[in-house]
Amino acid sequence: MGDSGSITPRIGSMKTLLGIVAGAGVSYGIYKLLSGGSFRRYKKSGGNEGLASKTSEGNIIHQSVSNLEPQHLNMLLTCLKASNSTSERCRLLLTLGNAAAFTVNQNIIREYEGIPIIGGFLSDPAPEVKVQTLNALSNLCMNLQNQEQLKVYVPQVLQLIEMSPMNSDLQLAALRMLTNLSVTDKHQHLLKDAVTLLLHLLLVSDVTLQVQTLKVLVNMSSNPDMMDDIVQAQAPASVMLLFAAQTSSEVLMRLLTFTGNLKSWRPSAQVAEELRRNRDCLFRVMLDESSELHGRLVQLLSHPDKEIQAQVAHILT
Numbered sequence: 001m002g003d004s005g006s007i008t009p010r011i012g013s014m015k016t017l018l019g020i021v022a023g024a025g026v027s028y029g030i031y032k033l034l035s036g037g038s039f040r041r042y043k044k045s046g047g048n049e050g051l052a053s054k055t056s057e058g059n060i061i062h063q064s065v066s067n068l069e070p071q072h073l074n075m076l077l078t079c080l081k082a083s084n085s086t087s088e089r090c091r092l093l094l095t096l097g098n099a100a101a102f103t104v105n106q107n108i109i110r111e112y113e114g115i116p117i118i119g120g121f122l123s124d125p126a127p128e129v130k131v132q133t134l135n136a137l138s139n140l141c142m143n144l145q146n147q148e149q150l151k152v153y154v155p156q157v158l159q160l161i162e163m164s165p166m167n168s169d170l171q172l173a174a175l176r177m178l179t180n181l182s183v184t185d186k187h188q189h190l191l192k193d194a195v196t197l198l199l200h201l202l203l204v205s206d207v208t209l210q211v212q213t214l215k216v217l218v219n220m221s222s223n224p225d226m227m228d229d230i231v232q233a234q235a236p237a238s239v240m241l242l243f244a245a246q247t248s249s250e251v252l253m254r255l256l257t258f259t260g261n262l263k264s265w266r267p268s269a270q271v272a273e274e275l276r277r278n279r280d281c282l283f284r285v286m287l288d289e290s291s292e293l294h295g296r297l298v299q300l301l302s303h304p305d306k307e308i309q310a311q312v313a314h315i316l317t
Helices: 014-020 070-082 084-099 103-111 114-123 129-140 144-163 167-180 188-204 206-223 224-232 236-244 250-263 269-276 282-287 293-300 304-317
Strands: none
Touching: 070 084, 070 103, 070 114, 070 236, 084 103, 084 114, 084 129, 103 114, 103 129, 103 144, 103 224, 114 129, 114 144, 129 144, 129 167, 144 167, 144 188, 167 188, 167 206, 188 206, 188 224, 188 236, 206 224, 224 250, 224 282, 236 282, 250 282, 250 293, 250 304, 269 282, 293 304
């Protein structure tokens, strides 16, 4: 992408460029020194949003993260490739990730071949770098053209979920990326072998991770073309224990949405009979006549949350 009329700054060192990277928040000072061709650190003014107010002799241009110029993103990507510091990688990835919340920047990052640069840091040995990488990829997922490149990381992301410490920031960031990737049905098939993993996560994770896991399952189960794979997945019988008054209402609402999607699926008699032969599949656990689900749903009709009552009643009708 062109940048006519601008002066290409010289990058003296990684630390110099990191002067343009804010540690957190949605505002970033982007510095272009028109006379010297280098970058200076900016002094942060009060407030979390808007443009930085400090200037130096009128030479520094300040821009919000939603309005970065293409050359700034290109420089961030260049420095990310060259960085040998964990803290610098985290700050660069954080900046790129926040920038990627905006469509125009999503496109620019892709056009500068930034997706494989960012995605490469999924293999970084530092967990905090992986988390910031996943956060950036998650925002980049909200762009259909980007998803064509991002889909190649699905196996690696699933492996991170499986191998990372339970309830870690790393697991949560990975699930958020998969949630965004599965918002549309185009790439949901890449997750068909992950249903068993997701169901097991529901039983051992905290509420935050349970909610994020269910967001992925709800996205997948909203697609009729995915249902055959979902109902055949191996499922722990103890998933029935989640249908209880003591389960968090936030979790229970999404679990009931997932259940409603499953119940809307109508297999032929032949398909149902074949599924019954697989004792541990999700069909047997949740949909078959022998399932405990109906009885547990009836008990939830007396749940104190009226929305949950209504959703249960809808499923039972």
